[in-house]
Amino acid sequence: MPIQKITKEEILKKSIDVFRLKGYHNTSMQDLAEACGLMKGSFYHYFQSKEALMKELLVGVNTYLKVKIFSIAYDSSLQPKDKLEQMLKKMGRFLFEKDGGCIVGNTTLETSGLFYEFEPVLKNIFTEWIDAHKHIFEEAGKPSETALKLAQQSIMELEGAVMLTKLYGNRDLLIDAFNRTIQKLD
Amino acid sequence: MPIQKITKEEILKKSIDVFRLKGYHNTSMQDLAEACGLMKGSFYHYFQSKEALMKELLVGVNTYLKVKIFSIAYDSSLQPKDKLEQMLKKMGRFLFEKDGGCIVGNTTLETSGLFYEFEPVLKNIFTEWIDAHKHIFEEAGKPSETALKLAQQSIMELEGAVMLTKLYGNRDLLIDAFNRTIQKLD
DNA sequence: GTCTATAAAACGATAGAC
DNA sequence: GTCTATCGTTTTATAGAC
Numbered sequence: 001m002p003i004q005k006i007t008k009e010e011i012l013k014k015s016i017d018v019f020r021l022k023g024y025h026n027t028s029m030q031d032l033a034e035a036c037g038l039m040k041g042s043f044y045h046y047f048q049s050k051e052a053l054m055k056e057l058l059v060g061v062n063t064y065l066k067v068k069i070f071s072i073a074y075d076s077s078l079q080p081k082d083k084l085e086q087m088l089k090k091m092g093r094f095l096f097e098k099d100g101g102c103i104v105g106n107t108t109l110e111t112s113g114l115f116y117e118f119e120p121v122l123k124n125i126f127t128e129w130i131d132a133h134k135h136i137f138e139e140a141g142k143p144s145e146t147a148l149k150l151a152q153q154s155i156m157e158l159e160g161a162v163m164l165t166k167l168y169g170n171r172d173l174l175i176d177a178f179n180r181t182i183q184k185l186d
Numbered sequence: 187m188p189i190q191k192i193t194k195e196e197i198l199k200k201s202i203d204v205f206r207l208k209g210y211h212n213t214s215m216q217d218l219a220e221a222c223g224l225m226k227g228s229f230y231h232y233f234q235s236k237e238a239l240m241k242e243l244l245v246g247v248n249t250y251l252k253v254k255i256f257s258i259a260y261d262s263s264l265q266p267k268d269k270l271e272q273m274l275k276k277m278g279r280f281l282f283e284k285d286g287g288c289i290v291g292n293t294t295l296e297t298s299g300l301f302y303e304f305e306p307v308l309k310n311i312f313t314e315w316i317d318a319h320k321h322i323f324e325e326a327g328k329p330s331e332t333a334l335k336l337a338q339q340s341i342m343e344l345e346g347a348v349m350l351t352k353l354y355g356n357r358d359l360l361i362d363a364f365n366r367t368i369q370k371l372d
Numbered sequence: 373g374t375c376t377a378t379a380a381a382a383c384g385a386t387a388g389a390c
Numbered sequence: 391g392t393c394t395a396t397c398g399t400t401t402t403a404t405a406g407a408c
Binding site: 021022023025026099100101105106108109110111112113114119122123126149152153155156157158159160161163164166167168173176177180 | 207208209211212285286287291292294295296297298299300305308309312335338339341342343344345346347349350352353354359362363366
């Protein structure tokens with residue numbers, strides 16, 4: 001029995017870094033293989049196709065965000081402002097951990113309208129993200145409709161900030177966006 | 187057989203539609219050729235490479251935006267609010283004319299950090315866009331630093347709105363972002 | 373004949389898949 | 391490793407306009 005050099009989870013983790021840096025179409029199986037220390041053919045023992053790999057990766061990101069970040073919005077031991085601050089702090093780490101910006105935003109712009117395979121999970125991520133912010137704004141006393149608009153606005157501004165941060169290499173733009181999101185609680 | 191089927195300008199115009207729909211890497215010379223009614227080899231009569239074609243295309247977009255849209259910010263016959271409304275209205279037409287969202291935002295997320303060839307023109311577009319908004323906010327009485335932040339915030343929110351509009355197919359998100367930009371004048 | 377826009381064919385490289 | 395398809399690109403040929 002051959003030894004297992006790498007687990008499926010480790011492949012997914014390494015692949016995120018490559019995809020967020022190079023994009024979906026511009027990343028080859030060869031690129032992923034090199035990042036994982038595998039022969040490119042070996043990938044097909046773990047995943048049916050490049051598309052299936054990307055889809056599983058996005059589902060994993062969805063789970064991570066839901067469990068580790070969005071869940072903070074529903075933690076009853078925290079005040080609204082603390083919730084928002086903690087969420088944004090963790091989101092900042094998620095975005096800045098490696099170069100390349102936001103894998104969710106990048107993949108959305110690159111594939112939505114083309115690959116119906118990715119759309120459900122991408123929509124789910126943004127919907128849960130918006131819902132989490134909405135919940136906090138409601139808890140802070142905003143009417144439901146207002147809370148929704150503020151939440152949508154926050155997420156749009158963050159994704160736009162990530163875009164300009166990636167282009168200009170200036171993280172202050174994202175910090176500003178974080179601060180404005182917190183000010184929306186008032 | 188006619189000696190010229192298409193002009194360089196027409197090629198650029200048709201290519202924008204393909205690139206914004208399919209993205210840069212996922213668009214093949216074959217795709218562009220079909221959109222233009224040419225053989226793919228014939229493209230090299232007009233452009234040195236796919237990269238050179240994209241760069242010229244982006245420079246053309248920059249010129250279009252500068253002349254047709256950003257210039258409104260400096261039209262002395264208009265009030266600040268009218269300027270902003272006209273700019274956003276024209277930007278909306280530019281974004282919704284065809285499917286695929288914003289060619290500038292799409293290309294930024296797909297190529298910045300990878301292709302240094304595109305970065306100068308992409309940066310220039312965003313800088314001129316932000317400057318135009320900043321100018322209007324200053325004219326409306328905002329201090330320079332405040333005007334800059336409001337301008338950056340507006341552009342980030344618009345690009346984020348385009349992203350979610352592309353994903354959800356719901357243009358109301360962009361309309362809301364337009365309206366909030368106008369409200370920032372108060 | 374010369375010039376030019378296009379077609380046609382073929383190149384080496386690399387893609388995703390097995 | 392090996393397949394086949396397709397990528398971006400290059401080269402060659404051809405069809406009109408002068």
